[in-house]
Amino acid sequence: MENATPSFISPQVSREELILEIPLKLGVLASGSGTNFEAIANAINQQQLNATIPLLIYNNPQAKVKEKATALNIESKLLNHREFKGREDLDQAIVDLFKSYQVDWVIMAGWMRIVTPVLLEAFPNHVINIHPSLLPSFKGIKAIEQALEAKVKITGCTVHLASLEVDSGPILLQAAVPILPNDTLETLHNRIQIEEHKIFPLAIALAAKLYY
Template sequence: MRVAIFASGNGTNFDAIVNSSKLQNAGLEIAILVCDQPNAPVIQKANKFKIPVFVNELKNFPNRKEYEKTIVDKLSPLNIEYIFLAGYMRVVTSELLNKYRNRIINIHPSLLPKFSGLDAIQRAFDSGDEETGVTIHYIDENVDTGPIICQSHIPILRTDNVETLEERIHTKEHEMYIKVILDLIKRESENVNFEKGID
């Protein structure tokens, strides 16, 4: 399965996906990393694995439509089947959505719909709630509102600070994202086999 990963920062989920032997053995092919921040550490991680990088800054375009149109033009010849957002800090709009409808997946560090948007871990920690979690979902036109694929609950311990909570959330993110991608690869393979009439 050929995919693109979009990221804006450190790329911890990108790193987990790239380093997963399970995903490699299942046939995942990361065709490109799309990044909107030219100095993001995730770019170095992609370079290490010789994964092509496309840096595209919103400030260079008059609007989001033109910004995303450039991304679509870049991805179109690559036969991308899915896009995985891994800490991509831009709202995806219709230009990209219409091209990859139901094929853009995001991971968010909260139990959506709670704490959608930015700073979800800090806001959950400050809320006094006893738990937060991780959500993997499809992208739609709004922020963090698309159909949910799966969620995992994570307790907020009395001994936690933001850093320890964040570390546990990231660990769970990596585990969940790899499982979801494996399930997608299996489903796509079964669909192809069914269409070809292979038992």
């Protein structure tokens, strides 16, 4: 994946500014391929983020993130959302598992489920989400398609604290990505993903500094 044009990350923060004395315990939620999960784990392994991942929870039995967790020697558990009566029941199971692993931050790394007060109130100001647009623009599903259809010149990605309103909550970090004249859904998605992998570990450290 080639990043043909430079991106712009805001706010500008250095890794040195975000050095954490006490390691974070991250519980990660993922539904798909797990590239952001892998990026966070790699940042930890490269000592760029002072954290551990005691547990990954995934909701799709076919999710390739399971394979990445195995390769990274990170424990994972399947909570198939189809086996729960409602969103609250799923979130309670997530809370119970993460609490049993003493997780203190919940990281939604491509978690394709709407969260409820059950999860948010169990980890107040400690649930972080990533979205492939410059919020508040293009909330919801198919954000990259929305940006292409709107013919905007710039899009990007946002890491923010999760809230009851989908793709809302205080913004932690954003990266802008220019849309090139010949961009397709695939090429734009690939360039946005490069920026996601850069800013997600930084945003987690920033959140820990801001919200303790």
